[in-house]
Amino acid sequence: MSRIGRQLINIENDIKLVYQNNQLEVNGPKGRLTLSIHPQVILTITTSEVKVSLVKKAETTALQGLYRTLIQNAVKGVKDGWTKTLELVGVGYRAQTTGRELTLSLGFSHPVIIKEAEGISFTVAENKITVIGCDKYMVGEIAAKIRKLKPPEPYKGKGIRYQGEHIRKKIGKAAKAVGGSGGAK
Template sequence: MSRIGKKPVPVPRGVTATIEGQSVSAKGPKGMLSIVLNEEVAAEMTDEGIKVSPRDESKRARAMWGLSRTLVSNIVTGVSEGYSRRLEIVGVGYRAQVQGRTLQLALGFSHDVQYPIPEGISIECPKPTEIVVSGIDKQRVGQVAAEIRRYRKPEPYKGKGVRYAGEFIFRKEGKKK
């Protein structure tokens, strides 16, 4: 039995959720998202919220049960609260700034890196060494944050680079004489 799958997804005030066959969509103050569930699971609307259950007791159906429930939960949370990912930039002369729909990163290369901001994602730089990626789709927010981090991953000797806020970087000792 899936412990996560057993719990219904509560639908908060201000969010309307609809289920049409295998498609679950949610509309809230931040926008609208929808997802098509796997054929192995069924979703239904109850008083407690959206309940996801497996169609049979096969191993694959039980595997998709918890996943589908979490995906439904992610779209409901996204349209009501949204998601954000915070990145920190560490290094002398490393900085970021937003210019229109482009994120400009100075990461120690001979040129500045220009990252076009995708639709549905907003990026802010409260400080030159901090980037906040936010949006309603959890997967896209994480993907954009990972793409920005990929330009200059934190290195283990000095810790310079782009890292997630709170990320632990395993530090190595340098050469010894």
């Protein structure tokens, strides 16, 4: 049995939950999220907490922990929001926001333009891009798409990386020794 799934989810006063037809709608100050709930999962909602339980225990125990975590992430997202910060490392790599677009100069022959998805916003400060939203999945997905445009290369570490990400560097090409064998004869 899932230990995480047995824990109760605390609900604050400013968050409203509506559950009907296997759809859970979570409303809060930062936005609104809708989750589809598996038919084997039973939700018991009170004014201050949510309990996740199952119809059949044996076959679906993994669903209890999964849905408890998904609901917890939705509640935290509509209350506080989720953020993911990316760093631009390299000479000439720049980012700026114009309206609802993020424009990146990454050394290509053209600027890369990324439009904000619904519920997602970007902030740029110096060489850092912050992706902000109430849906944890969408924030991570868009941050991964931005990182994929110019992933950090292993020799100098230039590119786009997550804040705090450690890039394992490789050793560069070794210089040939003067007068060693294998040279021109």
